[in-house]
Amino acid sequence: MEYLKAFLVGGLICVIGQIILDVTKLTPAHILVIFLTSGVLLGAIGLYEPLVKYGEAGATVPISGFGYALSKGAIEGAKSKGIIGVFSGGIEAAGGGIAAAILFGYIMSLVSEPKTK
Amino acid sequence: MDKMNKKEYQKYAEQKVPKPTYFKNILFAFLVGGTICTLGQIIRNSLFKFGLDEKMVATGTSIILILIGAFLTGIGIYDKIGKIGGAGAAVPITGFANSIVSPAMEFKKEGYIFGVAARMFSIAGPVLVYGIGSSIIVGILYLILTKGR
Amino acid sequence: MAMKRIGSQTVKMSNPPSIIGTASVVGPKEGDGPLKNYFDIILEDDLWGQESFEKSESKIQEEAIKLAITNANLSPKDIEYLFSGDLLNQIISSSYTARQLEIPYFGLYGACSTMAESLSLGAMIVDGGFADKVVCATSSHFSSAERQFRFPLEYGNQRKFSSQWTVTGAGATVLSSTGNGPYITYITTGKILDLGIKDVNNMGGAMAPAAIDTISQHFKDTGYTPDDYDLIITGDLGLVGKKILLDLMKKEGFDLTNNYSDCGIKIFDRAEQDTHAGGSGCGCAAVVFNGYIYKEMIKGNLDRVLLVATGALHSPIITLQGESIPGIAHAVTIDNLVV
Numbered sequence: 127m128e129y130l131k132a133f134l135v136g137g138l139i140c141v142i143g144q145i146i147l148d149v150t151k152l153t154p155a156h157i158l159v160i161f162l163t164s165g166v167l168l169g170a171i172g173l174y175e176p177l178v179k180y181g182e183a184g185a186t187v188p189i190s191g192f193g194y195a196l197s198k199g200a201i202e203g204a205k206s207k208g209i210i211g212v213f214s215g216g217i218e219a220a221g222g223g224i225a226a227a228i229l230f231g232y233i234m235s236l237v238s239e240p241k242t243k
Numbered sequence: 244m245d246k247m248n249k250k251e252y253q254k255y256a257e258q259k260v261p262k263p264t265y266f267k268n269i270l271f272a273f274l275v276g277g278t279i280c281t282l283g284q285i286i287r288n289s290l291f292k293f294g295l296d297e298k299m300v301a302t303g304t305s306i307i308l309i310l311i312g313a314f315l316t317g318i319g320i321y322d323k324i325g326k327i328g329g330a331g332a333a334v335p336i337t338g339f340a341n342s343i344v345s346p347a348m349e350f351k352k353e354g355y356i357f358g359v360a361a362r363m364f365s366i367a368g369p370v371l372v373y374g375i376g377s378s379i380i381v382g383i384l385y386l387i388l389t390k391g392r
Numbered sequence: 393m394a395m396k397r398i399g400s401q402t403v404k405m406s407n408p409p410s411i412i413g414t415a416s417v418v419g420p421k422e423g424d425g426p427l428k429n430y431f432d433i434i435l436e437d438d439l440w441g442q443e444s445f446e447k448s449e450s451k452i453q454e455e456a457i458k459l460a461i462t463n464a465n466l467s468p469k470d471i472e473y474l475f476s477g478d479l480l481n482q483i484i485s486s487s488y489t490a491r492q493l494e495i496p497y498f499g500l501y502g503a504c505s506t507m508a509e510s511l512s513l514g515a516m517i518v519d520g521g522f523a524d525k526v527v528c529a530t531s532s533h534f535s536s537a538e539r540q541f542r543f544p545l546e547y548g549n550q551r552k553f554s555s556q557w558t559v560t561g562a563g564a565t566v567l568s569s570t571g572n573g574p575y576i577t578y579i580t581t582g583k584i585l586d587l588g589i590k591d592v593n594n595m596g597g598a599m600a601p602a603a604i605d606t607i608s609q610h611f612k613d614t615g616y617t618p619d620d621y622d623l624i625i626t627g628d629l630g631l632v633g634k635k636i637l638l639d640l641m642k643k644e645g646f647d648l649t650n651n652y653s654d655c656g657i658k659i660f661d662r663a664e665q666d667t668h669a670g671g672s673g674c675g676c677a678a679v680v681f682n683g684y685i686y687k688e689m690i691k692g693n694l695d696r697v698l699l700v701a702t703g704a705l706h707s708p709i710i711t712l713q714g715e716s717i718p719g720i721a722h723a724v725t726i727d728n729l730v731v
Contacts (some may be wrong), residue, residue, distance in 0.1 A: 128282050128288075136280025136335070137273035143330030145270035147265040147550070151591065154333045154549060155369060158342075161334060162374045170381040183283035186301060186306065188276070188334045189370065195301065196374050200382035212382030216375050222302035223309055223336065224371070227343045228363070230313035235359045238317040240343040240545035242420075242535060243436050246641075252587040256597035257452050261553040267573050268550075316546050325548020332548045349544035350445040366547065 128182055136179025139188045158189050165193025170201065195219045268329050275328025279335040284309055305336055312340030317348065342366040394520070399613020401606070402580040406624045409518040410571025412525075413464025416443045416683035417456040419534065421558030422671075430683035431561075432459055436558050438535060449478065449485040449533035453490050453562040457529050460564035460682070464525075471495045471566070472523035475510035476503060478531050478674055479558075480540060485531055495527065504599075504628050506530040506704030507563060507580070507677040508722035514567045515576040515724070524569045531562035532673030541592075541708055552593040553653050554632045556656060556672035557665075563678025565686075574689045578725035580610040584705065586718035592711055596633025596669055599702040599719035603629060604639055606721040607700055618648050622694045625685070626721070627677035627701035628656035630669035655680035655701075677701040685726070695728040 143157045152160075165188075168174040174194045177185040185191050196216040203215020219223075247255065278306035286307050290300040312335075317319040321341045325332040332338050346365050364371065396403045427585060433455065442448040453476065461468055474493060477500035478485040490497035498717045502509035511530035537558040541669060544548055564687030567576065585605050587641050589598040602624050611617060629637055634654050641648050655677045656670035681699055687692045706717040 129284050132284035133277035133281045136283075137331070140276025140328075140334045141269050141277075143334045144269050148254055148265055148268055151346055154338075155366065157301060157333065157337075158367075159369050159373050162370055163377050166374065166377040166381060170385070179321045181280075183287050183304065184277075184280045186264075186287075186304070187280045187283035189256030189291040189336065189337055189339060192305075192336060192339070192370075193374055193377070195280075196378035196382045199383050200378040204382045204385045205349055209386065212386060215382060216378030219302075220374070222303040223339075225339055226306040226309045227313070227367075230340065231343045231347040231363050232359065234313050234317035234344045235351045235355075237336070238319075238348055239351075239536075240345070240348050241319040242544065243322075247587075249588040252601065253589060256587075256594065256600070256632075256636060257588055257591075259597065259632050260591075260594055261632070263553065316548075319546060322546050322548045326550055328548075329550040338548065341546070345544035345546035345548075348546055349539055366543070 128133070131181050132184035132241040135177065135184025136187055139184070139190060161188065161190040162193040165190030166197040169194035192220065271327050272329045272331035275324060276334060279331070308336050309340040312337030312359055313344045316341045316344040339367060339370060372383030399609070400581070401566055401605040401609045402578055402613035404578055405514065405515060405519040407519055407569065408575035408577045409515045409567040409688065410456050411462045411565055411574050411576070411726070412568045412571045413461055413466070413566040413663040414564065414682040414686045415456045415459035416563045417452050417459070418679050421665060422559055422561050422659060422679065425665060427647040427680065427684050428649055430687055431679060432683070445533055445535040445539070446480060446484060448481070449531055449536050450488040451530035452533070453478070453529060454489040456491060456531070456562035457489065457527055457564040460527060460566050464566040464568070466525065466566065467576055468495055471525050471527050473498060473514065473517060474529070475500060475514045475526065476529040477506040477510065479503060479537050502720065502722070503703030503705055504672055504674050504676060505701040505720050505722050506674040507627065507681055508699055508701035508724050511565060511576060511579060512579045513720055515579060518567050518569050520532060526567050527564055528567060529562065529564035530674040530678045532558055532560070532675035534558045534560045537673060551668055552695065553668050554594045554596065556595055556628060556630050556669045557660065557667040557678040558673040559659060559671045559679065562677035563675065563682035569665045573730070574726050574728050575730050576724060577727045577730070578610070578611050578614060580606055580613060580723040582606040582723070583717045584720050586716055589717045590711070590716045592706070592717065594632060595628070595672060595704050595717070596630040597636060598704050598717035599721065600629055600633045600636040600640070602699055602719035603633070603702050603721040604644065604687070606639050606723050607641065607698070610648065610698065610723045611646060618646050618651060618703060621651060621696050621698050623653060623685070624648055624650055625653045625700065626654060628670065628672040629702055630656045630672065632665060632669050658684070663721040689722045689726065689728055692728070694721070697726045699724045699726060
């Protein structure tokens, strides 16, 4: 059952992105930044939490979920370590993903070549 | 060519551009995005079975999905997924991985320092800057708003 | 007094230079398209054994130039000037090719209008008595253009229907003061026109005004009409630019419906090859001209052609700074008979 919810929530979030892409002159780069910061803001005011509870991966896998994780991390950091935690909290939450992206990106560049279209 | 002023021409040229296949694009964005998120859910559930807590599961799922996105980019499949899925491929975290791995692969020709390493975040950079930046602002606001208590 | 000028932007050759050799080298996708039988060399892969796409593009241009010279029964030592350019920063494909060929070299930047620009300058230098044998060339490469102007190859972006596909290919023409034609008879040099299009996915829309301006001016300067030509062909306006051109040319009083075409539309099969609005790039007009048009003229299927190569003269940086895309179009008349 939760697979269906993840599919629906994740699919709908992507649909919003697709509509913006097709109707406006915004590019994928704009969409990513808009969704990301929306995730940060909605997470901060507690509105993303219910979406996560319902959709689980459908809400955490899209880039807005990354934003949600960042703001949650910053707030937790603020709670536990004050102002220092504000700076380190977000990165701590997202760090695993960023580190993975760097490592796998580098490895892929070692072993693969871009293919002609 | 002085029969149309700039604004008129811009409107005119815009009209001549074929419109996107809205329904097809939305459908595939839904299907591809939904599928990737469902895959994420499968990974999540599997990690919970290993007895990990919420935080570990969240990070672990991200890492595994990033690996999958990186791998699919490396073998030259993710660009095809993106062509069909549009936002359905760009918005999930696998798209984030694709936006890092594709320049890393592309700019290898310019060397491992000035090519791969320097250009790796040429597309995803804004995600880090605005994501981390806005999280800091949120944290500061949180401190300000709760200091009074 | 400039004796050869007619009207405001056109010159008439007094001893029309003759085309004595051409060559076209294309990548696999172009070699799979509707014009495949017209190209001299079709590559199996677009790296051609080189280490990078930029180096490959340089090799493609070099081989096209050498083959054109061979087809003219000459050797590079016989050539007095090389006119060429490409899309890359600092036109490196052309400069590194010129390095190999050791021909006195004028590097040009006209973006996708370079084929007509090089033919214009080459013809003028021959007609002016400054040289007897020159080579006019240009090239483009899908992968080297993508990584400079757009995205890495493996990036999963969705292209718009108005987007065009940069042609991987190079074309070269050898012009001589003596020969049996086809001849370059008239040259109409374009001005830059910018009507404020900022959409880099709508190059056709950005360049069409320049094409309309140059073609109209050509007719006004020479007194010819569209029916005086067997073919009026633009470089890469694509499907969107074509619609705009035909429509707005009618408003200028010129109906091109019967004999107009576009190299970008001809070079790919839109349905089979998924190239959206059509081919683009300097190589587009170059390979279609040096392959298809030249061979059809030699056969006598086309006698009088107006080649109007169109270019978009922006850069990724200036576009990010909010500037619009300026267009230019150069027209060259190629005729089997000397007028």
